[in-house]
Amino acid sequence: MNLILKAATVIDPTSPFHKQTVDVLIENGIITDINTEITPKNNVKEIILDNLHVSQGWFDSSVSFGEPGYEERETIDHGLTVAAKSGFTDIALNPNTLPVTDTSASIGFITGKAHNKATNVHPIGALTVKSEGIDLAELYDMQQAGAVAFGDYKKSIQNPNLLKIALLYAQNFNGLVLSFPQENNIAGKGVMNEEEQSTLLGLKGIPALAEELQVARDLFLLEYTGGKLHIPTISTAKSVALIKEAKAKGLQVTCSVSVHHLTLTDSELTTFDANFKVLPPLRTQKDVDALLKGIEDDTIDMVTSDHQPIDIEHKKVEFDAAKYGTIGLETVFGMLNNILGLEKTVSVLTHGKEIFGIAPIQINKGNPASLSLFNPQGDSTFTEDRIISTSKNSAFVGKATKGHVYGITANGKIVLK
Template structure:
């Protein structure tokens, strides 16, 4: 299909057309022309949308669906449709399925399910067999099959020697190791942030120390071994400080935080709404402020939705028994744009590609069209009606958003809401 985007404002600092409002002609998946006014031929579909903005395609490094094994939560097909309509042209998909994605055959299965879709699915392989934390999985074989990184989703690597070996081994093929930041012996049976709010509500707490101690350990190991380490979804002020210091030392360290950790605190738990039961837990305002500063100064490399669909049977239960997780693909752009502004939002949604070995595609003539389409304006409230996922467990319903997503053009296809 050929497309002509009319009056599109380009947000791409690397492009010669940055901040210019132009027409963009796309033929056979390639940007054929960018000009002030382009006349559409009969073979071109003209796209004219209110306050249309385009940027390089967005990437979410922390997404879960359910298939295989938990299709009632989300299928790959519908999950990719949700990602597309939320403005994402690429996702990193976690291995927390049944069976766990811990070998090359299962990586190939995921790639096959997403074949010919507009959204590119990049599997993250489990670091350990069955994500059990004991034996290292087949990292090289998975990388050859298409895995972009290796980590056990929401499961900390308790054995430091295992992480040491993984960091050493992955250097043979430039692999990226992910380590979830939680020291389980400190976290214990906690489920929310250990602070005044947990005491008032009578809920067992996870202290910030549990995250920070694990990060400090991982950074010591990285300094010893070399290699590449990514710490996903950090949530505390001290975590930001530790990673800032490690980057100043020149360590090859990257990290992310989540949309919900940038805008929510543990005060949300007053109603015992299990949609706010997330891991890491929601922290206090001091931590939120430090995370925002970390985003603004570049200590935090990317922001993720940490999209984790969960069926109603695991959320509409007592708080103690509820599963962790919130969905966030649909609300990510609007929340971030309201908080950070358009250019920083686009930066946070595209910067992660290079860290995970995915090529950034500058918006210019002759380049592949990998575009997110959106409206940067219009204040609104995010509502449940805007949820497209099969599961509806969203912690961000009722929060302020700015702008809306229209969809994507990628891999020669267009998907609009």
């Protein structure tokens, strides 16, 4: 497909066209010209969108669908349409399927289903067989099949020796190990943050200590073994401090934070709405402030939607019995733009690619067109009728957002809302 993006403002600090409003000519998936005005040829489609801005394609490091095994929550095909319309050219797909994505064959199934789509899928292989935390999965074989990292989604590695062995073994092929930050014995049967709100609501709490003990343990192990460790979706002030200290020591540790931990607190749970039941749990405003500071000083490497579709049968139930998780792909940009501003929002949505072995693509002539398309202006309230995901379990219904995502152009395709 050949097209021209008309009057597009470029947001890419690495590009010579940063902050310029230009026409972008794309032919067979390649940017062939960028100029003040380009006259279209007969076979070129013009894309004219209000206050169009473009950036390098956004990357989400923690996305769950349902296929295989939980197709009623989200299929790969429909999930990738959601991702594209939400502005993401690349996503890392979690292994929490049925069966768990823990073999080279299961990685091949994911990449096969995602073939020839606008949004690129980068599978995360399970770190342990069936994500049971007992035996390491076939990490090298999965990497050869296309896995970009290894971790058991929302399941922490309770055996420290197992994580030690994983960090040592993965160094043989430059593998990235993910470790979910929760000490289960401390978390117990908690369902929300252990603080004043949990006492008022009479719900069992998960203390910040459960996360921080695990983070501290994992950093000690990393210091001993070397290797590369990624800690997904941290949620407490102390976790930020621990990771900042580890980075200052020169350890190869990275981390992410979810958009809901940056924008929501445990005060949301007063309605007992299970859409706010997430893991790690929503924390306090003090934690939110520390996470935002971690974004500002680059202690936190990336922001994720931590998109986790859950069908209504497992969400519209008693709070204690409801499954953890919220969808978030469709609201990431609007929520972040509201609190971080345009350039920082684009930065945190594009920065994490290198950590997962994905090469960034500068907006310049001769490069593939891997672009997110959006309008950063315009305030609105997110409503349920705007959800295009199959599952509707969004914690952001009724929340203020800023800007509008048009879609993406990538892999020679264009997907618009």
